[in-house]
Structures are given as C-alpha cells and as structure tokens.
Amino acid sequence: MTERPLLEVHALKKHFPLKAGFFGGRRNVVHALDDVSFDLARGETLSVVGESGCGKSTLGKTILRLLEPTDGAVMLDGQRVDNVPRSRLGDFRRRVQVVFQDPFSSLNPRQRVRDIIAEPIVNFGLAHGSELEDRVAALMDKVRLPRDAMRRFPHEFSGGQRQRIGIARALAPGSDLIICDEAVSALDVSVKAQIVNLLADLQDELGVALLFISHDLAIVEHLTHRVAVMYLGKIVELADRRTLFATPHHPYTRALLSAVPVPDPTVARNRIILKGDVPSPINPPDGCRFQSRCPYVFDRCRSEEPLLRPTTEPGQTSACHLDAVPA
Ligand code: SF4
Numbered sequence: 001m002t003e004r005p006l007l008e009v010h011a012l013k014k015h016f017p018l019k020a021g022f023f024g025g026r027r028n029v030v031h032a033l034d035d036v037s038f039d040l041a042r043g044e045t046l047s048v049v050g051e052s053g054c055g056k057s058t059l060g061k062t063i064l065r066l067l068e069p070t071d072g073a074v075m076l077d078g079q080r081v082d083n084v085p086r087s088r089l090g091d092f093r094r095r096v097q098v099v100f101q102d103p104f105s106s107l108n109p110r111q112r113v114r115d116i117i118a119e120p121i122v123n124f125g126l127a128h129g130s131e132l133e134d135r136v137a138a139l140m141d142k143v144r145l146p147r148d149a150m151r152r153f154p155h156e157f158s159g160g161q162r163q164r165i166g167i168a169r170a171l172a173p174g175s176d177l178i179i180c181d182e183a184v185s186a187l188d189v190s191v192k193a194q195i196v197n198l199l200a201d202l203q204d205e206l207g208v209a210l211l212f213i214s215h216d217l218a219i220v221e222h223l224t225h226r227v228a229v230m231y232l233g234k235i236v237e238l239a240d241r242r243t244l245f246a247t248p249h250h251p252y253t254r255a256l257l258s259a260v261p262v263p264d265p266t267v268a269r270n271r272i273i274l275k276g277d278v279p280s281p282i283n284p285p286d287g288c289r290f291q292s293r294c295p296y297v298f299d300r301c302r303s304e305e306p307l308l309r310p311t312t313e314p315g316q317t318s319a320c321h322l323d324a325v326p327a
C-alpha cells in the first residue's frame with residue numbers, strides 16, 4: 001500500500017476582489033492562484049518556481065492560512081486544514097513552519113537568539129527547564145551556529161547567520177514541513193549555497209519535507225526532488241528534477257531553463273528570449289495563459305485551456321496542447 005502524502009493540495013484558488021469603481025459595475029478579481037493541485041511526501045522537497053508575480057508566494061501563504069483560500073482543499077495527513085477555524089489549527093501550526101525571504105525583518109530585533117528559538121517550543125508546551133535549554137542548544141548545533149551566539153541579538157549577525165536562526169526556529173517545534181519562501185533570494189551567492197546545503201543536510205538527517213519557493217532554477221537544481229513551474233497563477237509543468245532539467249516539456253519551462261547559467265564554459269546554451277507581455281492576472285485570457293508569449297501559439301491555444309496531462313516522460317505533466325514541443 002502506498003503511503004498517503006504528507007501534504008495534499010487540491011484545486012486551490014486564491015482570488016483577490018478589487019474595489020468597485022466610482023460608478024459601481026462589475027468587480028474585477030485578481031486571479032492569484034487558480035486550480036493548483038499537487039502533493040508532497042514526507043521528507044520530500046518540492047520546488048515551486050516561476051517569475052515574480054506568478055503566484056508562488058501566494059501559494060505558500062494560502063497553504064499556511066496566512067491568506068484564506070477562495071476555493072479548493074489543503075490536507076495534512078489526510079485532514080482538511082483549509083476550512084477549520086483558525087483556533088483549531090494548533091497542531092497544523094506546530095507541524096508546518098515557514099522561513100521567509102528577509103532574515104532582517106522576520107526575527108524580532110529585541111529578542112535574544114535563545115528566546116527566538118525557544119519561543120515555539122514554549123508556546124506549544126513541548127519542553128521547559130533544562131530540557132528546553134538542551135533543545136535550543138541542539139538546534140544551534142544543527143544549524144551550525146556557535147552556542148555562545150544564543151546570548152546575542154539578531155542585528156549582531158550576518159544575513160546568512162540570521163537565516164540559520166530562522167531555520168532553527170522553524171525546526172524547533174518538531175515540524176514535518178517547512179515552507180521556504182524565497183529563503184535564500186536575499187543572500188550572496190556563496191552564502192546561498194551554504195544555506196541550501198544546510199537545508200539538504202537537515203532534510204537528510206531529520207526527514208522534514210520542504211516546499212521550496214524560488215524564482216531561481218539554478219538554486220533548486222541542487223536541492224529538490226521535484227519541481228512545479230508556475231505561470232500566472234497556475235502550475236504549467238510538474239516533474240522530477242532530473243526529467244525537468246533534462247527534458248523540459250512546456251515552452252515556458254524551456255525559456256526559464258535557457259536562462260540558467262551553465263558552469264561549463266565549453267557548453268553553449270541557446271537563450272530563449274520571450275517576447276510579448278505577461279497578461280494581467282485581473283481576468284486573465286481564455287485558453288492558455290502563456291499564449292501572448294509562446295513562440296508556438298496556434299488557434300486552439302486561444303480558445304481552449306490546456307490542462308496538466310502526462311507527457312511521454314514518466315512522472316512529468318505539462319499544460320500544453322502540443323504533444324512534442326519543437327526542439
Ligand atoms: Fe504555447 Fe499553446 Fe502550449 Fe500554451 S498551449 S504553451 S500557447 S503551444
């Protein structure tokens with residue numbers, strides 16, 4: 001019997017109604033997320049990638065119930081968490097943690113590191129006294145910060161060190177899933193690599209699942225098991241890492257990948273420059289949302305929405321009417 005996924009997301013929607021104009025009339029709606037579905041196994045990393053504004057951060061916030069979903073379902077271990085009162089989300093809040101992009105604003109500047117890491121352990125009543133101190137010390141070791149740093153304040157640390165503190169805080173209540181929302185985007189290249197390696201090591205050691213939201217495909221290649229590519233509020237391709245990087249199917253994924261630098265100077269990569277404008281997420285077009293930028297657009301794309309369907313590669317799904325996209 002196959003194990004039930006840790007996280008299941010079914011047809012998740014998040015729409016933001018805009019205020020009606022002075023003369024009333026039809027209210028416009030921003031379609032930030034439309035029918036997003038995927039699942040995530042225990043100990044797995046799924047990366048969600050796409051350009052700024054594609055809805056990937058909204059996805060993380062809606063799963064976390066920082067934003068209320070418009071429609072759809074989110075389940076943790078088979079239990080709906082999208083429609084229960086916030087007051088009954090205690091165990092979900094303990095098990096699903098987040099690391100945000102900006103380590104400068106996501107840590108309380110008035111709290112010492114020890115208190116920042118201890119807070120979720122205390123709030124969820126998981127330990128106190130010497131056991132609490134031992135747990136905080138062990139978390140400092142896990143994120144490779146010196147134990148004497150516990151007495152210091154966040155402003156005394158570099159960006160990478162602050163993100164280590166944020167990761168320790170996210171691990172503190174024994175979480176099963178960490179949503180990393182552009183968690184390394186604000187860091188220098190070398191520090192980025194250190195934090196990505198740390199996350200990969202922690203995942204191996206602790207078996208925590210990661211939903212890794214990023215605009216940077218080069219970073220996710222070294223961390224992830226599977227990749228979901230988002231465009232204008234929808235997943236347009238979902239595949240395991242090896243398949244997505246070796247044989248991307250969707251024209252948008254191909255364009256994103258063509259912009260990833262190749263470390264080998266003898267290997268040339270043909271950069272695909274997308275022309276055309278990204279449509280507005282306010283009342284997006286009928287048919288394929290990528291039609292205004294797709295080099296292969298044809299009549300059907302303008303009238304019929306392509307749904308995610310399997311390609312010839314095992315485990316790969318793509319939302320494109322073409323069976324094979326020209327090389
Ligand atoms: Fe391009 Fe049409 Fe495929 Fe959309 S459905 S990606 S417009 S070929």
